[in-house]
Amino acid sequence: MVLGWAFAAMSLLIIPILFGAAAVIMGYLYKKHDDQHGTIIMIASIGTAIFGVLLGAITYPY
Secondary structure, eight states: OHHHHHHHHHTTTSOHHHHHHHHHHHHHHHTTTOHHHHHHHHHHHHHHHHHHHHHHHHHOOO
């Protein structure tokens, strides 16, 4: 569970696609134990990955 949240947080700044996907996988694996919390991790990780991609695109120096 903690690893899913850690990957979601790291997807804001470091390789959002990779860490966002890893967080979704961790959420899916945790969903077997706690359905609601696993779904929350998956939704949050998708949101943070999208925000990380947008943040990277905005701050990229041209």
